Amino acid sequence: MEAFQWQQARSxxxxxALVTQTTAEAMLTLQGMRSAQQAILVKAGGVDMLDLMKEDLVNPRRLVDISRLAELQGISREGDGSLRIGALTTLAQIAAHPGLRQSHVALAQAAAMAASPQIRNRATLGGNLLQRPRCWYLRSAAHHCLRKGGGHCFAFAGDHRYHAIFANHGCAIVHPSTPATALLAFHAQVELLHPEGRRRQVPLEDFFVLPEVDMHRENILAAGEILTAVWLPPQIPANRSLYLQVAEKAAFDWPLAAMAVVLDLDAGGFCREASIVLGAAAPAPWRARQAEALLAGAAINGETAEAAGEAALAGATPFALNAYKLPLLATLVRRAILAAAALPQDPRAS
Ligand SMILES: Cc1cc2nc3c(=O)[nH]c(=O)nc-3n(C[C@H](O)[C@H](O)[C@H](O)COP(=O)(O)OP(=O)(O)OC[C@H]3O[C@@H](n4cnc5c(N)ncnc54)[C@H](O)[C@@H]3O)c2cc1C
Ligand code: SF4
Structure with missing residues (x-):
């Protein structure tokens, strides 16, 4: 790691105004021209930023620390029932929040399953959504791959066992954020502050970009933009939600396959609307639209849940080493739908 300056942001x-580049832009410098990096970058909890610096993947001139900004902290419910989660709220705070654990079960579960207790106490939601992917070639200073501005993807002919099974042409990263899977299922939006003072709110679905749109970044964050909060629209009290994942280790690791489901069921057990999102499957959290359509208007039972699990795989293009994700995801979808339907609903409904 090279020497760098430190600045505590006051707002x-x-x-x-201080930050000059996104971390993705800073990682795009040509190999062998590292001194060209010299960007001013933002740091929140520092879990990913310090990793990237230690691995010699970014070389900022200065880090702007936002971790003490009170206005980016905390979870509040607005008058219309929507929730605002400040960007500096930690994964541990989300996992333990009593209101979220009732109204947004899948989000609290996803936050609780990410990483390890120590990391969850430090990792912020904003930093989690903006962490760089875990592809081991991207994380190796010795591999100048397409996503870092090189001319070659090492994963296609290499070891792609943890890579994407959807939208995996060009670059096959999976999005690394566990909470993002649940946030997308709840139709979350991110709030962004531009260096010129403008604020914009963007649906999470539009915030993330696939490699076919832009190979070099995972989201549309502009240079200098600060992610200030995540917004969750008001939930229908009858909603039931669940997050499930499969991982090689129970903690301290990213999932091999994950999914979040939000079901809106009527009194007869029929599904009015389903939101189903797959994680660790694509370069962005992946909506299983065919499975959602299949459940709309249907009774939830073993047969429909199984059919939804199969439908969730529509369009998958697995590689030689990651086809094992197909049965994992189909099983997670089936189990999560059945378990969510059996859950007691949010007490606000009764
Ligand atoms: C062993 C291990 C296991 C892990 N397992 C998981 C897992 O299972 N699931 C999971 O989701 N994650 C996992 N992680 C990743 C971890 O959760 C993230 O690194 C962490 O959430 C990043 O948050 P941070 O606040 O530390 O961000 P930082 O490291 O401070 O920042 C991350 C990036 O976001 C940018 N940034 C941060 N905040 C803002 C903001 N508000 N506005 C604009 N830019 C910003 C920074 O410039 C940087 O590029 C794991 C990490 C480790 C080390
Ligand atoms: S999958 Fe993407 S990040 Fe990984 S080596 Fe290929 S281009 Fe690079």
């Missing part, structure tokens, strides 16, 4: 606006 989100000051941080936005």
């Amino acid at each position: 989100p606006a000051e941080a936005a």
Whole structure:
């Protein structure tokens, strides 16, 4: 790691004005021209940023620390029932929040399953959504791959066992954020502060970008923009939600396959609307639209849940080493639908 300056931001606006590049842009420098990096970058919890610096993948001139900004902290419910989660809220705070554990079960579960207790106490939601992917070639300074501005993807002919089974042409990363899977199922939006002072709110689905749109970044964050909060629209009290994942280790690791489901069921057990999102499957959290369509208007039972599990795989293009994800995802979808339907609903409904 090279020497760098440290600056404590006094406000989100000051941080936005200071920062010169996104971390993705800073990692795009040509191999062998590392001194060219010299960007001013933002740091929240620092879990991913320090990793990237230690691995010699970014070399910032200065880090702007936003971790002490009170206005980016905390979870609040607005008058219309929507929830605002400040970007600096930690994964541990999300996992333990009593209101979220009732109204957004899948999100609290996803936050609780990410990483390890120590990391969850440090990792912020904003930093989690913006962490760089875990592809081991991207994380190796010795491999100048397409996503870092090189001319070659090492995963296609290499070891792609943890890579994407959807939208995996060009670059086959999987999005690394566990909470993002659940947030997308709840139709979350991110709030962004531009260096010129404008604020914009973007649906999470539009915030993330696939390699076919832009190979070099995972989201549309502009240079200097600060992610200030995540918004969750009001939930219908009858909603039931669940997050499930399969991983090689019970903690301290990313999932091999994951999914979040949000079901809106009527009194007769019929599904009015289903939101089904797959994680660790694609370069962005992946909506299983065919499975959602199949459940709309249907009774939830073993047969429909199984059919939804199969439908969730529509369009998959697995590689030689990651086809094992297909049965994992189909099983997770089936189990999660049945378990969510059997859950007691949010007490606000009764
Ligand atoms: C062993 C291990 C296991 C892990 N397992 C999981 C897992 O299972 N699931 C999972 O989701 N994650 C996992 N992680 C990743 C971890 O959760 C993330 O690294 C962490 O959430 C990043 O948050 P941070 O606050 O530390 O971000 P930082 O490291 O401070 O920042 C991350 C990136 O976001 C940018 N940034 C941060 N905040 C803002 C903001 N508000 N506005 C604009 N830019 C910002 C930074 O510039 C940087 O590029 C794991 C990490 C480790 C080390
Ligand atoms: S999958 Fe993407 S990040 Fe990984 S080596 Fe290929 S281009 Fe690079």
